[in-house]
Amino acid sequence: MSSEDVLNPKHMPHDPEKATLEGKNKFIGFWFFLGGETVLFASLFGTYLALNGSTQGENTPEHLFGLELVFIMTMLLLTSSLTSVYAMYHMKNQDFKKMQIWLGITVVLGLGFLGMEIYEFYHYIHHYEFTFRSSAFGSAFYTLVGFHGGHVLFGLCWIVSLMLRNQKRGLNLYNAPKFYIASLYWHFIDVVWVFIFTVVYLMGKVG
């Protein structure tokens, strides 16, 4: 049997992402990777909590943050997590077209989030002159939120390149794990944002 036949069976299994050894490896390996990412963000959160009082002036969390914008951003990202679940649902049902559509919606929502984050940073920098260099709080804020933003950007590029690459040939056992872990990554980003929303924005505004 050639690889082609192995990867395109007549009847796709129900869990195409875990049907091959490579797929299983990717699946577990990626979970481990997310474990490491958790420590990465935990370290950034720790740093932020240690420095969020060092504002060196009036640019404090209470002064800066507006919850309306952040709330919309949160909704966008949460919804995008849901739409990526739909995409994976369709992947398991071998409906490649619908999977692509839902992934497309996920990307659009993600782009919306990213755009608003860029606007938010721009606003802080130009309206409040609150920058990466203005205080330890500034450094910690932009680093934590920026690291997350960078993850969003990377996730978007990843999903888009997967979509384009496989647009013509459809789903097989070789690319199914790739789609699956990309969606895992997207969920992870979403979870991190929930913590950022709580720790940075809510606690900053209320605490």
Add this chain to the structure above:
Amino acid sequence: MSTAVAQKRGLGAVIWDYLTTVDHKKIAHLYLVAGGLFFLIGGLEAMIIRIQLMKPDNNFISAGLYNEMITMHGTTMIFLAAMPLIFALMNAVVPLQIGARDVAFPFLNSLGFWLFLFGGLMLNVSWFTGGAPDAGWTNYAPLSTISPGHGVDYYVMGLQISGAGTLIGGINFLVTIVNMRAPGMTYMRMPLFTWSTFVTSTLILFAFPALTVGLFLMMFDRMFGSAFFDVGLGGNAIIWEHLFWIFGHPEVYILILPLFGAFSDIFSTFSKKRLFGYSAMVFATVLIGFLGFMVWAHHMFTVGMGPIANSIFAVATMAIAVPTGIKIFNWLFTMWGGQIKMTSAMLWSVAFIPSFTIGGMTGVMLAAAAADYQYHDTYFVVGHFHYVIVGGVVFGLFASLHYWWPKMFGKVLNEKLGKLAFWPFFIGFHLTFFIQHFLGLMGMPRRYWVFQEGQGLATGNIISTAGAFLMALGTIIFLINVIYTSVKEKKVSGDPWGGRTLEWSIPSPPPHYNFVQTPLVRGLDPLWVEKMDGKEGMTPAEPLGDIHMPNASILPFTISLGLFIAGFGFIYQVDDPTWLIAVFAGMAITLGSMLTRSLKDDLGHHIHKEELEEDIKKGVGKS
């Protein structure tokens, strides 16, 4: 090694082969050579340090150069020598011990190596571009953030790149051990070396990201004007210490645990006995790994965390002595009642027990928080951690190399030379470091460029320096042994020691695909089980069939090269923004390679049944 093949194929082809290889056995060679080279560089730095401290008020090297020397000695030995040599062993042995044909992610395995190598090269380039990092291997802020020149920038970029490689390696071994075990190889049948690799990889996974973040913050402070450690803008220098040690303490166990595993295999093999208390040993390994995350602040007792935090971390640290003690006693009782054969590998292992016990004992002494107010940052600490790192890790590396050398290269390292290398190293080691405990308490802080006359420290220091020369002598004899063995010694069978575990059931060096047929594991020490049943080798778990193997690729090399180039860009864009071109070019190479990897299908290749049958006729498949 494949020297004979090399001559046939030409040097260029061999180099290309190693640049693109994804075979774990060849990657082990790469790790071994690169790690060995850095070990020699780190050793040279150590000798310069000891010469400087030979007598009071010595002026062999300047104060600034001395600080660069100690920084690079520590950084090189930990990140660029010990860890890669451990990865060499893991790569050479773990897939074989679990009956796998390769690791889970051969491509990432190669990527991990090249990232480490380019990171290590980057660090060492700093010697030639205006000065190495000089803030100690711990790189405490704000000394590091205000350090002039680019030395610390090299530290940040070099470790960031090589750290990424280590993290990738860790995930790879985790998945390999979870997913790639042969039929019947349950968790509680895994050899201790595999077990300790598993625990170590978990530690790498959860410890390295803290360093990653620390290095990012340091990079931002030094290169982009952020204020994490700048007290003038509300920063806090202690954050670096926490992040560094949240990584740094598990790192100690990352270094020692694999060697604990190797010692377990060696004691068992050369006593001809099953490991005593196998499940207790596994439990102790896991417990040490777990506790390793709870104790980082014992490096910071004098920082001023207050008596409550100090006490908690003191007691938690002491607790680690319990599982470590369990291990020591189980090793002793593995030998008890056995038939001990004193090979060179066993000699290093036997020497490890008293040496490491002393290191462990001084460790408990250091754990006593209040008493640490006297020990901290003195030569007592230097003595302590060299007892664990040299007495544990380096002895373990020598033992493992003697033990697995035949598996890696098909030849047993010359036993006479092996023992000849051992004695000067062993004696030199105790001469060098035992006296340092006393020097510390007599009033010699660590990282001192000079000590003064009349402080009563001269005698101890000259003894220490003399010992260092003996250690160097031992190392040189070992190197001679390597050369002598590869030229003069004859090939041996796949099982020269009367081995117990799977790696000894196949030829040395193993064929590209390791196992013609995946073996069926019927118990702990699978090969021993078969031997006791009177069988020659392992029973196969599958019929002879095509073997699927991964393809070689140059992309890991180019991804790492791109980061290497970008690293220089990041360092020098502070002086001149045109260096940003290097950043963009380097990142383009890296991201482009990653994209290529992502978009281009890599389905691997098959080794066909017929080829395997040919190989079997030639004798492959039997040890």
Add this chain to the structure above:
Amino acid sequence: MRGWMGKFRSLFLFGALTMLLTGCGIENISALKPKGYGSELLFDLMLISIAIMIFVFVIVMAIYAFVLLRYREKKGQEHIVPKQTEGNKALEVIWTVIPIILLLVLAIPTVQATFDLADQSTQEDEGVITVDVTGNQYWWQFDYSGEEISTSQELYIPTNERVYLNMKSSDVIHSFWVPAIAGKMDTNPGENMNTMYLEAYEEGVYEGFCAELCGPSHSLMYFKVVAVSPDEYEQWVEDMKNIDPEATPETASAQEGQELFNNNCMSCHAIGGASAGVGPNLGNFGNREKIAGILEPSKENLVEWIVHPDEVKPGNQMPSELVTEEEAGKIADYLLELQHSDVGQDLPVQSVEE
């Protein structure tokens, strides 16, 4: 020592250990010759831990020696297959429980000592001395709060009294260590101020070190703790408060030196009074044990230090060749005449020739 450890001292093992260890090092430098409350407490803690560790080590080594002597494979035994023991539950329990007990024995005094040394209950009491310690690259500044005394490199304290130290750093992290009297504590930059206390039992000049890597001259950042009787300490405080920076020196050369000093050096340094800011306060300079913490006090050395500070302490802040060698000689004459208090001058400085 006062307390329950005193009884243990007399026990054989501890007695022998104490004898052995106190043979190491030099009086007033070594942590193994404790002469203060902190160092003695810690020395006792060390003794307990060493005794426990030796006990464990002896057991391990006994088994080790037995195993290696008894179970070596002899000629002709190559084919013997020993019994493949799986393990032994009872033994596992023994070598788990006994170490736990031993560690508890160590943990209790450890926690006690940790809290004892962190005690600050008497700091606010009447008459208790608190000194603000500031670590700088590469010198130590000591400000006596409330007394308008600022000095450098030599910390005067009265014997048998707790003297509290509030510690911080003006630049990088340093660590303040006087092994013969107490342990060490880091001086951190910024908000992270630390407090520790010293209590010396005997009069003497004690060696102090910086114990945290702080730059090229880290190993040259020595200081002294001068412990004198409480009466003498009072005298010293009185002397130091009454320093007159304008006082005219005796010799003509020194007078010129004063002029030069005031013109060239006063922007960073001060003589007497409060803290100088950038550089050390040089009050009572002529009576110091060392110049810059490391050089013997002589005119020659002082001139060398003033003209080429970077050769003496690499990386330090004092500018090189600010004055000519001749001018430096006059400044040296002036500075060496600054003998404001002779308290502590009769104390011997410990050292040996090796």
